[in-house]
Amino acid sequence: MPEAIWISFAFVVGLLVKGIGLPPLVGYLAAGFVLSFLSATTAITAEPTEVLAHIAHLGVLLLLFTVGLKLKLRSIVSPEVIGGSLLHFAITCVVFAPGLYLLFDLDWVTALMLAIALSFSSTVLVAKVLESKRELRAFHGRVAIGILIMQDLIALVVMSLAAGKTPSEWAIIVFGLPLLRPLLYKLLDASGHDELLVLLGLLLALVIGGLGFEAVGLSSELGALVFGAMLANHPRSQELAKSLWSIKEVFLVGFFLQIGIDGLPDQKALTFAVIAALLLPLKGILFYFLLLGFRLRARSSFLTSLSLTNYSEFGLIVASVALPQWLVPLAITVSLSFVFSAPLNRFAHSIYERVAHKIGKFESHKRHPDEQxxxxxxxxxxxxxxxxxxxxxxxxxxxxxxxxxxxxxxxxxxxxxxxxxxxxxxxxxxxxxxxxxxxxxxxxxxxxxxxxxxxxxxxxxxxxxxxxxxxxxxxxxxxxxxxxxxxxxxxxxxxxxxxxxxxxxxxxxxxxxxxxxxxxxxx
Structure with a gap:
């Protein structure tokens, strides 16, 4: 079974990459490119298979389900989260789309979709960085996670529109799903803390959410997110998310590995990735000044914007639906952004102390209510x-x-x-x-x-x-x-x-x- 060998190889490369302080995801993509190169130059065969595609899809569904588990209204209902994410998305699209259209001689739809893909920041990377520094519950950590959730919702809307699926007449039953929340709560309470908890998460994300929504002509990704969101206010929602974390990561290996195996980057792909990487600081600067505009202090604005200065695996998921021919260039772009972002975020506090006197002068004299x-x-x-x-x-x-x-x-x-x-x-x-x-x-x-x-x-x-x-x-x-x-x-x-x-x-x-x-x- 070649998939087992590929995943083992991805593990080895991911472990080596982690040893030099980079996210393993970079290693998974690199492993895919190496396998693709070997397939093109030797007798070794490495082509995307139906099994690998299925594993990749399961990883995406579990990622969206765990995002849904964090989807609490209080985490996103604030001016800096809603306003900051929407303004950043709009400005990025308005600026990037014309530039991509002119620079790479694209049609407007492709240029806009690429701009949308580049507007997102990485939920996986930011969550891991903040968790490793124990800053998920700090003020800047909550703002960053709130913005990421808003971006994930935008990505889901874009994916649903790009998929172009026509719902069946049975899709109307989706509006009755909130009535199931008491039953879902009882199931979660009864599942305990061991393997039944994991199986419940897989059942809701992959079967009832994923296959169930597909059966009525809706996006399986939407189904996974919806069922996660229905459990978000349960006291054990985060326990469920943690129990699924490792399984989700394993399946996502298949997603990133599949991208690499799908083909080697050409000169156009490398040029696109390098230009996008050079523009990455503009992404962080825009976040910084937007958050200052919502009266956050310079410190919170800096730490939040630095954590969001990267490109997202969600951009790849959007591209897999809307722009499959751009998956490889975007994959290299995401990898380069991780190489840039991961080391900087480890030293975010010390970096701020060095530049505080220069960037602090832009801080508003009106303080945010949470920072008096x-x-x-x-x-x-x-x-x-x-x-x-x-x-x-x-x-x-x-x-x-x-x-x-x-x-x-x-x-x-x-x-x-x-x-x-x-x-x-x-x-x-x-x-x-x-x-x-x-x-x-x-x-x-x-x-x-x-x-x-x-x-x-x-x-x-x-x-x-x-x-x-x-x-x-x-x-x-x-x-x-x-x-x-x-x-x-x-x-x-x-x-x-x-x-x-x-x-x-x-x-x-x-x-x-x-x-x-x-x-x-x-x-």
Missing amino acids: PISLGDTRVLIMGMGRTGTAAYDRLVSNDFRIMGLDSDPAKAEKHQKEGRNVVFADAEDTTFWEGLHMPELNSVVLAMSDIEGKLIATRMLRKLGFSGYIVAHTMYEDEATKIREAGANDAYLTMNETGVALASHLMDKSGLQEEQVRNPV
């Missing part, structure tokens, strides 16, 4: 991270009349707590500008209840750097992380599960009416 400077006023106890642990600590302390404030890097979560009567405001512990403007004249104690270790370490170091000498306590799941937190300057770092056991024992002592001596020596 923070003053703690007469707060005595500060809780950073208002998830379940932080909320429990807040409620326990506020019942004893402590002057207390909670901070969280998720604006929606901060707003929810405010509506429930808690004194919680938005702040990102990993934002150095936040610490520079922080006033804490009466602060006595700090509870670090964020979910990630980096946030706890940064908060601890910055508090000590600012001269805070009060008590800092944190929780964590692992002993080695607790050691790091103490070394950073915290007074104590407790293991979450250990403290849960202690709390349960305390409840037993308090609620059962038994005294410690009675428990030790029962009558």
